[in-house]
Amino acid sequence: MALIVQKFGGTSVADIARIKHVATRVKHEVEAGNQVIVVVSAMSGVTNQLVDYCNEVSNLMTDAARANADHVIAAGEQVTSGLLALELQSLGLPARAWSGWQLPLSTDTRYGKARIVHIDTKSILDSLAEGTVAVIAGFQGVSPEGRVTTLGRGGSDTSAVAIAAAFNAERCDIYTDVDGVYTCDPRIVKKAKKLDKVSYEEMLEMASLGSKVLQTRSVELAMNYRVKVQVLSTFDERPADQLPGTLLVDEEDLVEQQRVTGLAYSRDEARITLVNVENCPGVSAGIFGPLADHGINVDMIVQNVTEDGKQTDITFTVGKADLARGLEVLKTAPGIPHYETVHTDAGVAKISVIGVGMKSHAGVASEMFRTLAEKSINIIVISTSEIKISVLIDESYIELALRALHTVYGLDAVEEQSC
């Protein structure tokens, strides 16, 4: 008997009708002879509503305030888990709802973005052994202080994958409102293709580069524990074993490694350039240390030294929402190195080419640069990893760049022939 974890996101449990549909999906797995653990998000819109309530009463950023906010926000998933368990019972399946603290699913005390520390499997294994479906509220756990924690946005994916790892599940099926992972965002590139398989490493890059299908931390977890994750459409009426979907696999399991697997992009970028910074040891630490201390994530960084080596220009990117605060830190934080002036640009975007095949296929980068040059698109910053090349460009060229690169790397879908 196999143990399957099924995760349903907010749009999958948006209302009572959708919850009833989800129950039939669960029933199908049970009738196929599996033990089933279901992980659910809050009904779509509920978490936002609860967060709005919290913001209306408090703008405090203390741990004590975040703990009270988590107490509020975790209620959304609690409701969905109870409702789905009730519906499963109505279909004749024994089912029990679980909150994070009831397993317990133990986390650290970083309220609002807690990390999972340990998942106690005993109670649920006992319950599964009795033939009961376990419906677990995602996105939440309990801290060593006995308080409810939440795992941060998209945390239900993380719950599901961590639970699949802890229970050594055969599969972790993530049901969402798209039918899989695509070579590029189909809203921008019409010819984008669904990928049948994608490696953990590629998915990790795509998730962190703006593809919203899976949360980055859940992919990291899946990779570390080799959890067999499938992304499936909740709106497709076919049974799970007939759904196309996308399977996360080990790199070695990709039979034919494409040079490029997919393209990702992010509009949430702002550029900051410090001009004529005095060049001395520790200058980078002097700039990026204070920014990190203020919780500002810096992504791409380039540095050019003047000919005499005495001065340097430093360009880097931050999230658009952090731009004003970042400039404030650069102006006021103690220890920031002297610089002549600062330029900023919030009208930039990052596009990325991703593929494990890059390691063995040369020329992917040069092909990218040539393609963008042909379209007269200026590259502002370049950053690379083993399986990814990212460039910062003017935001207005984003669609043009993605479509051109999609064609150049041979990713365009072939029109299906109708017979």
Added chain:
Amino acid sequence: MALIVQKFGGTSVADIARIKHVATRVKHEVEAGNQVIVVVSAMSGVTNQLVDYCNEVSNLMTDAARANADHVIAAGEQVTSGLLALELQSLGLPARAWSGWQLPLSTDTRYGKARIVHIDTKSILDSLAEGTVAVIAGFQGVSPEGRVTTLGRGGSDTSAVAIAAAFNAERCDIYTDVDGVYTCDPRIVKKAKKLDKVSYEEMLEMASLGSKVLQTRSVELAMNYRVKVQVLSTFDERPADQLPGTLLVDEEDLVEQQRVTGLAYSRDEARITLVNVENCPGVSAGIFGPLADHGINVDMIVQNVTEDGKQTDITFTVGKADLARGLEVLKTAPGIPHYETVHTDAGVAKISVIGVGMKSHAGVASEMFRTLAEKSINIIVISTSEIKISVLIDESYIELALRALHTVYGLDAVEEQSC
């Protein structure tokens, strides 16, 4: 330093503006030098919404289903407790939200209408000692199985009084949408007066006879543990010590015992008369046993024996909603004694005269019967206790009867003179 319990019902925390108002009430008590435990209901409408959701997915009445429903329904109070704690922090008061399981507030396993078994005070006492206000989600606890339970409708009153008893609180202030307990429902009797004090026993009769101000079980608890309960208006802007309200007291603390303290009524009555039941030992048990087994509460009972003693008519009342099911039980349950025919009437109501002074003042009952007779109101059934006389009458006479009795017993408010 005194410990005060404040309880705020659904209309008191109906929206964010009301929650902010509640926070100022809490702050006032803290600034007066008190330790404060707050017990909150769900925002008004939320519990109904959650119950509706549950009913949409399930009509199962099993314990397993009720447990999943409690998992859903308890979320409402959880949200309010977190929001109020956040708002208190915004006002500069250390505050922490607590769910029932976090104390723990232990109950039995009667999901949906659980009874409180034990309240662990240690964690909250530690927190109070640090100067932190405790905001507890009312209406909920945790069963020995580690599952969330709810205490039944109005259960937040019960939570508050039980917590006040467990912590040996100096006062338990119940904030509600009326400014106290009245001699009669002011919507029916315009001259109804607010009572400054009412004895536990009287309040218990009034609560169980339809006055919605306090839940019956909370009054029982207050009486058993001699908790000093005050009913206060949440909408009156004056500080708590200047609010008029109604105080629950021991009978001995009522300086002058009125013959009659108040009138209560209930429209939720239906009469069943079994005609010519064979009269033999065990006939009552044969009728009321099966009804109780089916969860049907019987209230008033009268029995008349025929002259020859061989047959008897039995009349009793049940809730209107139980009438059809009650008849079904009388028709089909095994062991029901033989009867000739059955009459029913759903158009009846019960009115009650309540007062501890009745014990020492004779003639309260005869005055009631005379007054009703003068208004040509027929009495169908009479039932009495030491401090209460209830009669069943035709529902259409309810207002007339209440107003006449209110005047006869000298309860009418005297018009205040303006100078």
